[in-house]
Amino acid sequence: xxxxxxxxxxxxxxxxxxxxxxxxxxxxxxxxxxxxxxxxxxxxxxxxxxxxxxxxxxxxxxxxxxxxxxxxxxxxxxxxxxxxxxxxxxxxxxxxxxxxxxxxxxxxxxxxxxxxxxxxxxxxxxxxxxxxxxxxxxxxxxxxxxxxxxxxxxxxxxxxxxxxxxxxxxxxxxxxxxxxxxxxxxxxxxxxxxxxxxxxxxxxxxxxxxxxxxxxxxxxxxxxxxxxxxxxxxxxxxx
Numbered sequence: 001x002x003x004x005x006x007x008x009x010x011x012x013x014x015x016x017x018x019x020x021x022x023x024x025x026x027x028x029x030x031x032x033x034x035x036x037x038x039x040x041x042x043x044x045x046x047x048x049x050x051x052x053x054x055x056x057x058x059x060x061x062x063x064x065x066x067x068x069x070x071x072x073x074x075x076x077x078x079x080x081x082x083x084x085x086x087x088x089x090x091x092x093x094x095x096x097x098x099x100x101x102x103x104x105x106x107x108x109x110x111x112x113x114x115x116x117x118x119x120x121x122x123x124x125x126x127x128x129x130x131x132x133x134x135x136x137x138x139x140x141x142x143x144x145x146x147x148x149x150x151x152x153x154x155x156x157x158x159x160x161x162x163x164x165x166x167x168x169x170x171x172x173x174x175x176x177x178x179x180x181x182x183x184x185x186x187x188x189x190x191x192x193x194x195x196x197x198x199x200x201x202x203x204x205x206x207x208x209x210x211x212x213x214x215x216x217x218x219x220x221x222x223x224x225x226x227x228x229x230x231x232x233x234x235x236x237x238x239x
Contacts (some may be wrong), residue, residue, distance in 0.1 A: 044122045047115075047183040051176040053106075055118045056088070058095035063103025067124040072185045073135040075178055076128055076193040076201055078104070078129040078231065079213035083107050085110035085166055090142065091118050102126045103138075106177065110142040110166040113173040118223045121181065129208030132201045139180060143216055155219050157223035167220040175229065179236040189233040 042157045050105050080090065087109035094103060095118070103126040107116045119125050128137025144166035146159040157163045182189050189195045193204065199214050201207030217224035 010132045015132065018203075026097055040071060041186055042072040042122045046180075047117070047177065047180050047184070049176070049180040049183075051115050051180055052113060052171060053115045053117050053177070054087075055097075056091050056118055057120065058091065058103075058118045060097050061095045061103060062097070062100045063126050064119060064123070067103070067126070070124045070134070070137070072100065072122060072137060074137070074187060074196065075214055076132055076136040076138050076196055076198060076207070077174060077178070077226075078138060078140040078198045078210075079091075079170075079216045080140050080142050081210075081212060082106075082149065083143060083147045084234075085142045085145050087112075087114060087116040087142050090140070091116045094118060095171045102129075104140050106139045108139065108141045108170045108177070110144055110170045113169045115139075115173055115177050121153045121184075128198055128201050128206070128210075130201065130206045132196075132204075132206035132238045135206070136196070136201070139174065139177065141174055141213060143167075143170075144220075147219070155215060157219050160221060164220050164222055167217065167222055167224075168223055171217075171222075171224060171229070175232045175236055176212070178229075179231045182233060189230045195226075195230050195233060200226060 003075050055187070072208065087107035089108045093099060103119060105117070105119045105121055107118065109116065121137055124133055125138045126133055144163040146163040147155060147157050149155055178195060180190070187194050196204070197214060198207055198210040198212045202209050216228065
């Protein structure tokens with residue numbers, strides 16, 4: 001056998017070894033991901049504190065049926081982006097068997113302050129359109145019916161006083177449920193990236209391009225901010 005032929009054989013063997021190692025590495029990585037998603041996950045918890053929680057798990061929804069388990073690293077706050085304060089109405093839409101657009105762990109009713117718990121806290125929800133789905137619980141505050149969005153997506157408040165009452169009610173409930181979830185999962189509300197808004201998730205590169213809930217709070221004139229929200233959650237935990 002010529003030197004050239006022997007060299008080609010050695011290169012062929014080396015190529016096969018590299019391909020075999022690459023396949024093995026890919027299998028190992030996939031196995032580790034599977035273990036992380038389905039075994040090394042946060043436990044589900046029952047909220048028994050001050051939040052008025054309505055258990056309304058959407059077991060028929062594609063999000064419930066198709067998503068894996070969640071290793072809870074934080075909680076993301078949203079607002080729904082439409083003049084519909086009723087949490088159950090949203091839950092019923094998201095719970096349909098053919099609703100594949102998105103999912104969320106809970107909706108907060110703007111008129112009652114009730115928290116409709118729609119997915120297990122430790123199940124991945126399709127709430128932010130990015131990698132934040134794999135790390136953060138997602139909770140939506142319903143918005144007041146004293147508002148409308150124009151054709152450009154701009155929010156307008158039609159009754160500042162009533163809208164403010166609805167926004168305050170949802171905010172207060174959000175503080176309570178975030179505090180209880182933070183305690184249950186050992187989260188520090190003041191640590192970077194733990195409690196964030198959808199808007200902050202976008203800025204961090206783990207969520208789609210949304211401005212909620214800051215855009216909503218700004219229009220209500222109540223002076224709410226995410227820094228203030230995080231401090232309120234922290235204070236409630238430590239009161």
